[in-house]
Amino acid sequence: MGAAMNPPNMSDTSAAPDRRKGRWQLILIVLMVVGPMVLATYMYKLQFWVPDGRSYHGQMIGNGQTRADIGVQADEGRWQLLVTAPTACAGECQQLVYLARQLQIGLGRDASRASHALATVQPVSAEYEARLKTEYPQLQRYPLELATFNQGAAAPGDAQLWIVDPHGNLVLRYDARVKGKDLLNDLRHLLKLSNIG
Template identity: 30%
Template structure:
């Protein structure tokens, strides 16, 4: 029988000690990172409270649409009942900014695709003049109303407003609004209001 040698463990080298410490620090940091990220997300980085592009009108404003008629004589309430309506307030002598807003509302409605029939467009003005026939021909399906009370309720010229399917003003978009922001808000509303 051979005699067994009992080997004592060799003392770690300085390099092994340094490598072990680095590993321990790295492991500590990996475990600490989620805690620091959660703390930062809760106390430091605050997402904005507004999830929509447009400004929500709270409480919604009931619009005086029950007795109004469009320029072609149809009841306005029939044109907007059950639809999300993009409303533009601009004078009947539509300047280039007004024409741009009407164009945006037409394009936004088109972008909604399968939900196009759930979206209406409305042009409101408070003077008694007739808009240009060519402009109206460029915007088929546009509801046009001349009424000072409705115009003031919709809001200032230069902003697109959104009317809910019950005829309440519920959102206003900023002046010179980005159509992408309006589309995003409208698509959310169409999705969740089936």
């Protein structure tokens, strides 16, 4: 009589499909983790599918420039609203100085996280100097190195307002046409996102 036939081992037949299923699950998990990073890198490098919209109103300074790169030597450990005047601090410059002070006040309980400052090439007029002393007692004043400013600023001939982070990095730049409400929204957004200053 022949040898008895052993029935097939059921665990051997189900193990192969389980292994294949496990491999596919592992591949899917890796693709879900690595895929978005690879896609984001190519989107950034090739500039495709980049949204046109933005949530800020000034010109973003994303090149690592600091206050020193636009001719202002200062040591301030808070956020700063810095007005620069490469010519006489007249109409637009004075308007931006006023706006900077109002913005700091508008921050409410976060007002202590920011300061306002003026950097000028020329001394201000005696009349405006007297006004600054009485109406802007907390305004910080700095000299502005014109050659450095002309080389480093995006629009060197005009009065401008800059948002500077606590490390001295330039974040956003505005000209005199900016609306105070827009600038205040930008500043509040930055302070909300920031753990510094």
